[in-house]
Amino acid sequence: MSKNTVFNTDTFLLEDPNELISTDKWQKTVNLLAKLFDAPAGFLVQYTEKGFQVTIASEQESNPYAAGIIIEPKVNIFCRRIVETRQELYVNNALIDNCWDNNPEVHSDGFRSYLGVPVFWPSGEPFGTFCVMDYKETNYKATYLELIRHLKDILESDLSLLGAYAEMQKLAITDPLSGVHNRRGFNVLAEQRIKLALRTKTTLGLLYLDVDNFKAINDQYGHSVGDNVISLIGLVLTKSVRQSDVIGRLGGDEFVALVMFDDQEDLQAVKCRIAAALCLHHQVEQLPLFTVSIGITETNDSTTISDLLEAADKDMLQKKRRLAL
Structure with a gap:
């Protein structure tokens, strides 16, 4: 994905002349998340009518999902659970929980651990998720949970600025x-x-x-x-x-x-x-x-x-x- 990507109307990032929202900054944030968690993959995922779209993907060879792919809304994936419950989700070992038996991220792509938090638009509607995934079982400390919540707050602040910019365009x-x-x-x-x-x-x-x-x-x-x-x-x-x-x-x-x-x-x-x-x-x-x-x-x-x-x-x-x- 180019650092200067301009998304279409099905996604959230519209390039603006004031550069209140920077796709480069969001990319660096997702990369940093994966690095700090020593995880093979990190994502910012947006929930749309078409499904769950990987908007930003960490730039690692170990990450199987590229930015732009969409998973259908009815597929049993971790991000869907967060959007439906509006709650954060930490699964340290999906293989021991039967509710993930038909999750393709686990049984097709080999992921075992997932940590994600919900991201909301200023209106309170779910934007999607901010998450990390690992191929091995994890045991994240409380400080790691605090970190991802803090980064999520920064992303929501940017969405708030984006909302203000959209309003000002009118x-x-x-x-x-x-x-x-x-x-x-x-x-x-x-x-x-x-x-x-x-x-x-x-x-x-x-x-x-x-x-x-x-x-x-x-x-x-x-x-x-x-x-x-x-x-x-x-x-x-x-x-x-x-x-x-x-x-x-x-x-x-x-x-x-x-x-x-x-x-x-x-x-x-x-x-x-x-x-x-x-x-x-x-x-x-x-x-x-x-x-x-x-x-x-x-x-x-x-x-x-x-x-x-x-x-x-x-x-x-x-x-x-x-x-x-």
């Missing part, structure tokens, strides 16, 4: 002047990113930017120059943060950037990088000198996007007032 989410998300698009993506941060216990910071005396720029130089300032800010924000961060224009001369960071120094560094880039680019673009006030806040366990926007806006206004003194 919306007018891009601000045509700045080239970044408009308020509606920002809110949709930011909500998903906050949920992911809470699940993975990472911290996000919100930067709230407002151009100082923007009305004076429009009055003195004309609205076309003001538009160029807005376009420049969108460009600088896009180049100053990670591709996985979320940026948007709330309206007028107000911009926001939701970024992941490790400590306060990282967040301050992003702020300084944005300010420095704006100072540099205004000279290159031959725009009038302008400054921005930047407010900052960060997420906690009960943060909503509304909370973040309100807190960062207040911080920005305080800085703007100090500048006016």
Whole structure:
């Protein structure tokens, strides 16, 4: 399977320009699963109307199933049990359990051990399974079960982002002047990113930017120059943060950037990088000198996007007032 595979509508991965979902990352995750479990085969399997499709298969010679194959939905395989029960399944030796007597994975392909967890769409409907299989009897420790559950959480987070992207495709989410998300698009993506941060216990910071005396720029130089300032800010924000961060224009001369960071120094560094880039680019673009006030806040366990926007806006206004003194 090519790393740049684009799946058809019968499968889940649709290539998107924001690269929120990376087939390469999923392939590496499945490869890592098989390696850590010292297993000859690992899979991400999707349940479709046609049956159980191997969407990602670990890249080992010992793996008999290639990506793309489909097993009919009525065949007695391990993944079917998980989808039907919505529960994880660990079979350390299928040969001693009569319920697997007609399982072709056991009696045709020689697998004896199976460990799998269910993967769900954001709606709660089953996507399929994330699993490892072995030709020998296994005795996985509790930490191994914890590991596969954690990796499954990461996959479900990506599915959540995919769902958000699909929703945004139906919306007018891009601000045509700045080239970044408009308020509606920002809110949709930011909500998903906050949920992911809470699940993975990472911290996000919100930067709230407002151009100082923007009305004076429009009055003195004309609205076309003001538009160029807005376009420049969108460009600088896009180049100053990670591709996985979320940026948007709330309206007028107000911009926001939701970024992941490790400590306060990282967040301050992003702020300084944005300010420095704006100072540099205004000279290159031959725009009038302008400054921005930047407010900052960060997420906690009960943060909503509304909370973040309100807190960062207040911080920005305080800085703007100090500048006016």
